[in-house]
Amino acid sequence: MTDHNTMNDVENAMEGGEQSPELTQLYADFEAKNLSPLWTQLGEVMTDVPRSKAVPFVWRWNELLPLAARSGDLVPVGRGGERRAIALANPGLNGHPYATPTIWAAIQYLGPHETAPEHRHAQNAFRFVVEGEGVWTVVNGDPVAMRRGDFLLTPGWNFHGHHNQTDQPMAWVDGLDVPLADHLDVGFFEYGTERVTDYSTPSVSRAERLWANPGIRPLSGLDSHVNSPIAAYRWEYTDRALREQLLLEEEGFPATVEQGHAGIRFTNPTNGGDVMSTLRAEFHRLRAGAQTPSRREVGSSVWQVFEGRGEMVVADHTWLLEKGDLVVVPSWEPWELRAETELDLFRFSDAPVIERLNFDRTYVAGRER
Amino acid sequence: MTDHNTMNDVENAMEGGEQSPELTQLYADFEAKNLSPLWTQLGEVMTDVPRSKAVPFVWRWNELLPLAARSGDLVPVGRGGERRAIALANPGLNGHPYATPTIWAAIQYLGPHETAPEHRHAQNAFRFVVEGEGVWTVVNGDPVAMRRGDFLLTPGWNFHGHHNQTDQPMAWVDGLDVPLADHLDVGFFEYGTERVTDYSTPSVSRAERLWANPGIRPLSGLDSHVNSPIAAYRWEYTDRALREQLLLEEEGFPATVEQGHAGIRFTNPTNGGDVMSTLRAEFHRLRAGAQTPSRREVGSSVWQVFEGRGEMVVADHTWLLEKGDLVVVPSWEPWELRAETELDLFRFSDAPVIERLNFDRTYVAGRER
Amino acid sequence: MTDHNTMNDVENAMEGGEQSPELTQLYADFEAKNLSPLWTQLGEVMTDVPRSKAVPFVWRWNELLPLAARSGDLVPVGRGGERRAIALANPGLNGHPYATPTIWAAIQYLGPHETAPEHRHAQNAFRFVVEGEGVWTVVNGDPVAMRRGDFLLTPGWNFHGHHNQTDQPMAWVDGLDVPLADHLDVGFFEYGTERVTDYSTPSVSRAERLWANPGIRPLSGLDSHVNSPIAAYRWEYTDRALREQLLLEEEGFPATVEQGHAGIRFTNPTNGGDVMSTLRAEFHRLRAGAQTPSRREVGSSVWQVFEGRGEMVVADHTWLLEKGDLVVVPSWEPWELRAETELDLFRFSDAPVIERLNFDRTYVAGRER
Amino acid sequence: MTDHNTMNDVENAMEGGEQSPELTQLYADFEAKNLSPLWTQLGEVMTDVPRSKAVPFVWRWNELLPLAARSGDLVPVGRGGERRAIALANPGLNGHPYATPTIWAAIQYLGPHETAPEHRHAQNAFRFVVEGEGVWTVVNGDPVAMRRGDFLLTPGWNFHGHHNQTDQPMAWVDGLDVPLADHLDVGFFEYGTERVTDYSTPSVSRAERLWANPGIRPLSGLDSHVNSPIAAYRWEYTDRALREQLLLEEEGFPATVEQGHAGIRFTNPTNGGDVMSTLRAEFHRLRAGAQTPSRREVGSSVWQVFEGRGEMVVADHTWLLEKGDLVVVPSWEPWELRAETELDLFRFSDAPVIERLNFDRTYVAGRER
Structure with missing residues (x-):
């Protein structure tokens, strides 16, 4: 886990690395007092270059999609579980459902005519559609059609739910900052309605009608926007x-x-x-x-x-x-x-x-x- | 020109406003030494609210256009005069060719198959097309078609020229910060070629192809851009x-x-x-x-x-x-x-x-x- | 760990929470493919309000200081171990030497006439002196005296070492973003000289002489500074x-x-x-x-x-x-x-x-x- | 006034520069309609490099000060005239009391125990003291001592007045953006009390006590400050x-x-x-x-x-x-x-x-x- 050797001089100075009884006692006292010496672990906490616990990995779509479909048959979607989303769990991250230390990535699957209920959270989210269409994600009351190739935003603290209007299931990729928010202890979560607040199915969202015009800003939208107001990048x-x-x-x-x-x-x-x-x-x-x-x-x-x-x-x-x-x-x-x-x-x-x-x-x- | 009265107390204190010989001499000495007292002119240099020398005014398109057409017959366009542009001269601004203290506005007119040669200046410019088409403005070598309703940019220090590809004249409105630049003493000017550097007539400019996509930025364009890189807002x-x-x-x-x-x-x-x-x-x-x-x-x-x-x-x-x-x-x-x-x-x-x-x-x- | 109940509806729908063999198999297949369902753990990854693993805790100076002094007797300071720093290990953080998920805090101890060798790292660091004096921290070659009440900076990637000029030991508090940098995988580390590069002992650093003047900026320092150039806040x-x-x-x-x-x-x-x-x-x-x-x-x-x-x-x-x-x-x-x-x-x-x-x-x- | 020759080609094309009757009529019609052709004056409105109307100039302190003293004898200071300030009038600026197109600079003079009454304006102002002391400028109710070498701020729209506590006159330099504000038509002005609101004479202002500490910001002052909150740079x-x-x-x-x-x-x-x-x-x-x-x-x-x-x-x-x-x-x-x-x-x-x-x-x- 480290390129530079820790403790060389220090160890040498300590009689070939054998700990004296006094040092053993000192380390025990550290532990008893919730203390931890730097000099024995510098190389672990400060590496020469970043050494992620996460490992390079690949997930195959032709394996993901059938698993998602099976969960579509077996697991209902609704209040409590909220989403039928299956996360990429990086093998290096000790079983956490995280793709990387900062990124959550999942395949989400919604069966014909299903609704994923509304909620909101401080975590930022987006969806990306690699294939299919027929689901609308309703973001703060604005229905946003999801279609192949679209990149769709749900910035933090916006209520959102999804519903499938068709007789076909649809799957897509979710990306969130869940692991980052988890580590930083910044998460807030709130339930909304168990249905979506608007079942209409416009081909273009209101957010896009206002904001997805190149180099053009509505005079009604001059305040600062921490996150993009464009709901869908088509x-x-x-x-x-x-x-x-x-x-x-x-x-x-x-x-x-x-x-x-x-x-x-x-x-x-x-x-x-x-x-x-x-x-x-x-x-x-x-x-x-x-x-x-x-x-x-x-x-x-x-x-x-x-x-x-x-x-x-x-x-x-x-x-x-x-x-x-x-x-x-x-x-x-x-x-x-x-x-x-x-x-x-x-x-x-x-x-x-x-x-x-x-x-x-x-x-x-x-x-x- | 002022709402608050200047010099009341001061004048009263000076014997009914009649200047003593000593004061007259003082004012003469001020003038001789390129000095100017504030107390006699405070109300002029500091008004209660802004009191522009510029006046509200209207120019009628049905008068402007025939005058522009007449200049098209009488005045050639080319190196030296550079542009057949006729500026709105606010009646309050003492004959300066300025619409306001900061803004230059003009009607520009280009006859069939004419070319306005290339130059560049520190002043920022744009064009707005209220009617017509057929002219291309070439901005730093990128030909930009001009059509009714389009708003087109020529930010400071970009070479630019125009050419009319058609058998019809075309007129449009130019807007620049010339009066501001003149007042601030910030202007630089440089001639380019007497022709435009590219006579091709694409319907969309390269700048638009790269930049006029809603919410999308080219990875090759991540550096900061003081001015918009979108050449034309269609x-x-x-x-x-x-x-x-x-x-x-x-x-x-x-x-x-x-x-x-x-x-x-x-x-x-x-x-x-x-x-x-x-x-x-x-x-x-x-x-x-x-x-x-x-x-x-x-x-x-x-x-x-x-x-x-x-x-x-x-x-x-x-x-x-x-x-x-x-x-x-x-x-x-x-x-x-x-x-x-x-x-x-x-x-x-x-x-x-x-x-x-x-x-x-x-x-x-x-x-x- | 969560305020909102996960899986109510979902569990109810699954026959009293008993898993069908198909579902058991699905979960096994998820695991085999490094996947993880959201619906069984939503309440853990998304809490209603932040629920830190870190716990509120207190460390007593009158316990810390004697332990630091004992390590001064037993553990040499030098290349490899680098620093005689003893970190506060939050009891909630599974033995990691971290005060919080983002903050490293430690007591550092330097005996009479000792030198802590130079190194640099991407992690940002500071020192705060609750008592004592006599150590100089040398930051990129600039010797900075450390005295009671001073707050001293070592922003990321600046070489730094410390040396004690006196016959008395000195202890202070170090603060770093080590846990954050560890989690984000952003750390770089490099050894410098085993001594400090300048053993002079000015009472004020060069950085302070240039920068610690209220509302005053040197004309030689107009470029942007991501981190404060003031080495010591006295x-x-x-x-x-x-x-x-x-x-x-x-x-x-x-x-x-x-x-x-x-x-x-x-x-x-x-x-x-x-x-x-x-x-x-x-x-x-x-x-x-x-x-x-x-x-x-x-x-x-x-x-x-x-x-x-x-x-x-x-x-x-x-x-x-x-x-x-x-x-x-x-x-x-x-x-x-x-x-x-x-x-x-x-x-x-x-x-x-x-x-x-x-x-x-x-x-x-x-x-x- | 210009390096590049205007109208060469254009003039040549117009028969040796002699205007045809039609062109004469066109120019007359332009004037009647408050229009102005660019091509006859391009070199004046767009110079190769900045060519200020303002000229380099020097004013001698040993001439300014006696003139200020004479005005101290002859001109009272009070409501209406507001200030006994004598402006540097750049010889190039047609008698305007402006040092440059954007800057007002004046010597201000306040006799023993005089008060310059309070007012405020959108224009930004400062004072610089080349010699003397004994005047307090009261900025939004905060008395600020003026002493040799000090640089003192009165940002736009702060009420301010001055009073001389001593038996000696005092003179200093005022700097304002009056010519800029005049040109841009942005000035607002409002009278305050005819006295200053606080005649106390602390050696340090409250603003300095809060703000003039190097690298230190009060937690009560975290909002954005368009202008510096430091009243005096000592x-x-x-x-x-x-x-x-x-x-x-x-x-x-x-x-x-x-x-x-x-x-x-x-x-x-x-x-x-x-x-x-x-x-x-x-x-x-x-x-x-x-x-x-x-x-x-x-x-x-x-x-x-x-x-x-x-x-x-x-x-x-x-x-x-x-x-x-x-x-x-x-x-x-x-x-x-x-x-x-x-x-x-x-x-x-x-x-x-x-x-x-x-x-x-x-x-x-x-x-x-």
């Missing part, structure tokens, strides 16, 4: 933005992250920053054959393939990924992507947390920074 | 945003500025603030029959009717306005709007200057603030 | 600021937090915010007999009595505190202070983290907010 | 800061602006920015024999020698300056300083305006930027 716009970047690159203009690699960040239009205080969301598109340099970043990410096929290398793993597959990249683990076909990936991360606390660092192989 | 989006606000109001949801009055601000998507450091731009739509309360604001504005008919009251003027008419509202003059038909208005102002310097105040009749 | 100024607040209160002017309760925050003079991105530091002074209303705050704090005697109530604990005693207040636990004598307290907390992530809430008994 | 701290910079330079550490040239900026401790939204204030100290490189800056400044002797070069002027002398440097005029003795200078400028509007540029001879 696939149509995401796709167009990515496509245009690659076209501009072909036409000879700077537009992409690097050759063959387009990327966008979802932002809060009222300040240009991340959509929510704790979660960043991005979309990436690689041309067939493109690959990225190896990168290390402080902070953890979850990637989901939206379309296409390619390899992702994370530390010493190399995974062939297909639609819906989810990968966790812990802090400071090197990663790279290699697209076999054109490859679309959704990514979310705790980068706003890392940056707001000034812990951000990046290392890109072959580039100085 | 009428399609402005119109939709205004229409949706009025629809939401009908559906019973808060969305408008006030009953029957929709409004949007054009913003810099990278920070949610104004499009440029010195100029604010907004669009307003009033339902037929709607009217606004009387407002006073610190800072000056120019309004242009885009469509419809209505009255504007400014101080003791009441003007019936029609398409293209331009009105200047000086600082702190009360104004209100009354829509006869549905009424669309473009507005620009120096509000970012006033707010950044913390001089903003607003008074709305019937509301405290 | 007791002289803290004491004076607190004293003046109480005098102003006596004179009838608003100056204190509330009647009889003066308080200051240590700030970064380049932006007026907290001294470091992750740690807030404050000083409080209560008049003899004063008491504070009960408060709950999101985020955790550590308090140390600097001088005087009084009671602190935290949740259902009431402790009589004396000089040097340290108390932990976990997130959302109610606390209040009652001063027997004039009571001076140093406080540090993770409030900058909570606020930057927009999780802050406060509840003060008897006041709305 | 000479003691300014002098010490400058002295320490030169000592640090001698000791081999970076601290000064450049060799032999120390400098500080007065700042708002709540945000690290300028003391007020529109005015920057700095103090400079040059070692005897030191000189600065030639600099051009966008924006205008006023300098006053506080102590010492030296030359200032502004454009093609070279002035030998002594204590109290005031120099105006208009925008973009090159300036440099050469100290004969150790030379202390106070400087104020409109730099916050220029920077907030993103018009700032600097050119330093011999350095790129």
Whole structure:
């Protein structure tokens, strides 16, 4: 767990590491008084570089979806359990239902005509739809249609519930800052109605009608908005933005992250920053054959393939990924992507947390920074 | 020019206002030494409320356009004169070609197949198109189509030129911070090529392809942007945003500025603030029959009717306005709007200057603030 | 661990809570695939209000100091162990050497003429001196004297070591964001020289000479400073600021937090915010007999009595505190202070983290907010 | 007034510059309709570099002070005239009582036991004391002693009056943003009491007691402060800061602006920015024999020698300056300083305006930027 050796000089000075009775007694007295010496564990609490307990891992969509469907048959959704959501539990995190130390990621499943009741919590949440449609999430009374490719927000302390209007089940990915909120002890939770407050099914939410116009702000919305007021970032716009970047690159203009690699960040239009205080969301598109340099970043990410096929290398793993597959990249683990076909990936991360606390660092192989 | 009387006590103390020879000599000595006493002119340099030298005024589009057309016949456009622009000269501003103390507003006219050569300046500029199409403005090499209803940016120090691709002339409105820059002594100017650097005529600019996606930011554009990177705010989006606000109001949801009055601000998507450091731009739509309360604001504005008919009251003027008419509202003059038909208005102002310097105040009749 | 009952409806729907074989199999399959259902543990991951694993606790200075002195006899300080620091280990945190989930607090002890070698880490650190003097902490080559009442900074990634110039030992309190950095996986660590780089003993550091002038900024220091450039906040100024607040209160002017309760925050003079991105530091002074209303705050704090005697109530604990005693207040636990004598307290907390992530809430008994 | 020739091509195209009758008629029609063509005056409204109407100028303290004393004999101070202030009227500004287009600078004179009555205005003001003491300025009811070397604030909309407690007259320099406020039409003015509201004479103001502690903020003052809450920046701290910079330079550490040239900026401790939204204030100290490189800056400044002797070069002027002398440097005029003795200078400028509007540029001879 550590690169630098702890206690060399200190141990040497202590007669080959054998503890004197006085030292043994001292350590016992420490423990009795709820104290703990730094010098015996420095290397554990302060590593040379970040060494996450979380491990790189992959979850396969073609395994997740059938499990979600089985829970659809066996487990009702309703008040108390609230959501039929199945969390990615990182094998390094001791059984906690957490993808990374800061990120909760789950597949949520709603059967035909089911309703997930309304509640609200301080934790920030979003949904991303890798396939399907027919569910509306009702956020503070505003019904928001969920469709393939859409990225949908439920910032902290907004009441929200979901209902499926169709005869087909629908599954999607939830992302929250639950592990962060749990660690920081910042969570509040409140039940709302057991149904959703509005069962209407408009194709566009009121929030979008007010806010999803490029570079345009309603005069009724000039106050500061900690979180983005855009309820849904529609696939149509995401796709167009990515496509245009690659076209501009072909036409000879700077537009992409690097050759063959387009990327966008979802932002809060009222300040240009991340959509929510704790979660960043991005979309990436690689041309067939493109690959990225190896990168290390402080902070953890979850990637989901939206379309296409390619390899992702994370530390010493190399995974062939297909639609819906989810990968966790812990802090400071090197990663790279290699697209076999054109490859679309959704990514979310705790980068706003890392940056707001000034812990951000990046290392890109072959580039100085 | 002042509400509070200057020199009462002081004058009384000076023997009925008659100057002693010693005082006369003192004032002469002041003048000789480039000095000036405050006590004789306090009421002029410090008024109770803002008292602009600029006056409320209206320019009629049906008079402006023929004059512009005549200049199109008589005056060539090219290097040296640079632009066939005719500025609104506020009658209060002593013959300066300025609409207000901070704002330059002009009608610019480009004949068939003409080119206005490239240059750049520290002054910020925009164009607004009340009718017509067929001109491209080329901003730092990016050709931007100009069409009815579009609001187009040329932030400071970007090279820009225009060319008319058609057999018809085209006229539009230019807005700049020239009087402010002149007063602050901040202007820089540089000639570019005598032609435009790119005569291609795409319907959408590269800047829009990268930036005009709602809530979406390219990963290649994460650096800070003092001014908006969106080259053109298209009428399609402005119109939709205004229409949706009025629809939401009908559906019973808060969305408008006030009953029957929709409004949007054009913003810099990278920070949610104004499009440029010195100029604010907004669009307003009033339902037929709607009217606004009387407002006073610190800072000056120019309004242009885009469509419809209505009255504007400014101080003791009441003007019936029609398409293209331009009105200047000086600082702190009360104004209100009354829509006869549905009424669309473009507005620009120096509000970012006033707010950044913390001089903003607003008074709305019937509301405290 | 939770106020709201989980699974009521869901369990009822599942035949009295007895799991069907299918459900048992589903849960087993979840586990095999590193998945975890939300509905069985919602109440644990999302509590109604913050429920910290950390518990309110007190450490007594008259117990800490002798233990530190014993370690001074038994444990050498030097490369590897680096520091003779003994951490407060909150009994609720499973043996981790952490005062709260975000804060490391320790007593550090340096014997006569000892040197704690230089190193640097991404974690932010400070020292607070409750008694004694004679040690210099050398921060990036700048020797900073440590004296009673001083609050001293070592922001992340600055090399630092300490040396004791005297024939007496010295002990002080260290505060760091180690648990936060550990959880977020953001830590970097690097050894420096085994000695300190400058053994000179000026009474004032170079950083103070440049930066500790009220409202004054060196023209050579106009760049942005994420962390405060003031190396030492001297007791002289803290004491004076607190004293003046109480005098102003006596004179009838608003100056204190509330009647009889003066308080200051240590700030970064380049932006007026907290001294470091992750740690807030404050000083409080209560008049003899004063008491504070009960408060709950999101985020955790550590308090140390600097001088005087009084009671602190935290949740259902009431402790009589004396000089040097340290108390932990976990997130959302109610606390209040009652001063027997004039009571001076140093406080540090993770409030900058909570606020930057927009999780802050406060509840003060008897006041709305 | 312009470097680039206007109308070359255009004039050539118009038959040797002789206007046709049609063009003459067009220009007459423009005038009748309050319009003004750009092409005939582009070089005046848009210069290659800033060309201020204000000119470099010097006012001599040994001339100012006797004139102020004579006005003390002849002109009473009281309601109406309000202040016995004599403004520097830049010879380039057409008789306006303005030092530069944005800055008002005056010598104010208060006789023994006189009172200048209270008023307030939106304009921001400060006082700087080059010699003398015995006057208190009462700012929003807080009496602030004025002493040699002090820099004192009266931000916009604070009531303020002055009274002289002694048997000696006192004179000082006032700086305000009056010309800027006049141009922007943002001024408000209101009379207060004809006396000052508090005739007590504490040596330190309440504002200082609360706020002038280095890096320390009262918990009762956490709200945002647009302007600095420090009423007086005392000479003691300014002098010490400058002295320490030169000592640090001698000791081999970076601290000064450049060799032999120390400098500080007065700042708002709540945000690290300028003391007020529109005015920057700095103090400079040059070692005897030191000189600065030639600099051009966008924006205008006023300098006053506080102590010492030296030359200032502004454009093609070279002035030998002594204590109290005031120099105006208009925008973009090159300036440099050469100290004969150790030379202390106070400087104020409109730099916050220029920077907030993103018009700032600097050119330093011999350095790129």
